[in-house]
Amino acid sequence: MFTRLIQSTSFSTMVNRKIRTALLQLNVGSDRETNLKHAANKIAEAKKGGAELVALSECFNSPYGTKFFDQYAEIIPGGPSCAMLSNAAKEHGIYIVGGTIPERCDSKLYNTCTVWNSNGEMIAKYRKMHLFDIDIPGGITFKESEALSAGNNLVTFKIGDVKFGLGICYDLRFEELAKLYRQENCDMLIYPAAFNMTTGPLHWELLQRSRAVDNQVFVCTISPARGEKGYIAWGHTQVTNPWGKVLATANSKEEIVYCDLNLSECDEVRQQIPVFPQRRTDIYNTILTK
Numbered sequence: 294m295f296t297r298l299i300q301s302t303s304f305s306t307m308v309n310r311k312i313r314t315a316l317l318q319l320n321v322g323s324d325r326e327t328n329l330k331h332a333a334n335k336i337a338e339a340k341k342g343g344a345e346l347v348a349l350s351e352c353f354n355s356p357y358g359t360k361f362f363d364q365y366a367e368i369i370p371g372g373p374s375c376a377m378l379s380n381a382a383k384e385h386g387i388y389i390v391g392g393t394i395p396e397r398c399d400s401k402l403y404n405t406c407t408v409w410n411s412n413g414e415m416i417a418k419y420r421k422m423h424l425f426d427i428d429i430p431g432g433i434t435f436k437e438s439e440a441l442s443a444g445n446n447l448v449t450f451k452i453g454d455v456k457f458g459l460g461i462c463y464d465l466r467f468e469e470l471a472k473l474y475r476q477e478n479c480d481m482l483i484y485p486a487a488f489n490m491t492t493g494p495l496h497w498e499l500l501q502r503s504r505a506v507d508n509q510v511f512v513c514t515i516s517p518a519r520g521e522k523g524y525i526a527w528g529h530t531q532v533t534n535p536w537g538k539v540l541a542t543a544n545s546k547e548e549i550v551y552c553d554l555n556l557s558e559c560d561e562v563r564q565q566i567p568v569f570p571q572r573r574t575d576i577y578n579t580i581l582t583k
């Protein structure tokens with residue numbers, strides 16, 4: 294178990310643009326109650342480490358796989374996982390990005406991220422928009438759409454003057470989503486995730502650096518720790534700054550990654566390399582509508 298502390302560079306005088314974040318890369322097993330207790334203990338540890346915002350991984354309360362979604366699904370915010378997240382946020386007076394849990398709503402299932410404020414109130418709910426359907430012979434075949442429905446909404450939330458956009462795992466591959474969040478003026482994109490042993494080494498770091506550079510935002514991803522059976526997660530929870538520099542990356546084992554982030558860095562990069570206002574939408578839009 295490692296604990297890591299990193300600092301982003303060039304802090305400015307705008308104090309309300311700084312935030313201490315803890316990303317929890319946790320071991321996850323098949324027993325929900327054990328997973329929830331473990332997450333609650335680690336949230337408490339992160340609070341002791343000074344975190345104001347704590348984030349968990351995709352499926353932090355259950356194994357990740359199409360055959361598990363129905364079995365572990367909960368009504369949001371009525372189930373035990375939301376109760377734990379709400380209580381922990383309130384008890385410790387922090388914000389929590391509650392990774393994802395399988396959500397049951399009407400007759401459908403979703404892969405859903407909830408966000409909780411320091412009073413224990415749910416302030417955001419995001420449903421995975423792009424379902425993970427891939428088939429790489431000799432690598433990995435996975436078809437989330439066999440079990441899940443896709444969400445249809447972008448979701449943002451604010452802590453003080455810092456604006457966050459939410460995505461989940463496979464959503465990271467879709468530049469359009471990240472670009473829309475940039476258009477909404479987000480400073481940081483947070484993706485609870487669980488890449489795997491085929492796509493992790495190939496694309497995990499590259500995609501995060503790409504989203505960060507293209508949109509001049511911080512990108513945080515939170516993976517479960519690598520297990521030994523079933524869907525094997527890549528791990529490597531990561532923080533990338535708006536210059537595209539990887540500020541921290543976990544290994545494959547359980548770890549808390551702390552980061553003191555100064556979101557004013559987004560303003561600096563955007564001022565120094567003003568690509569967003571320089572986009573030629575007059576041309577792109579003409580081509581797109583043809």
Ligand SMILES: NC(=O)CC(=O)C(=O)O
Pocket residue numbers: 425461462463464466487488489492493
């Ligand atoms: N698990 C996912 O949703 C995505 C993933 O592993 C990948 O895109 O690769």
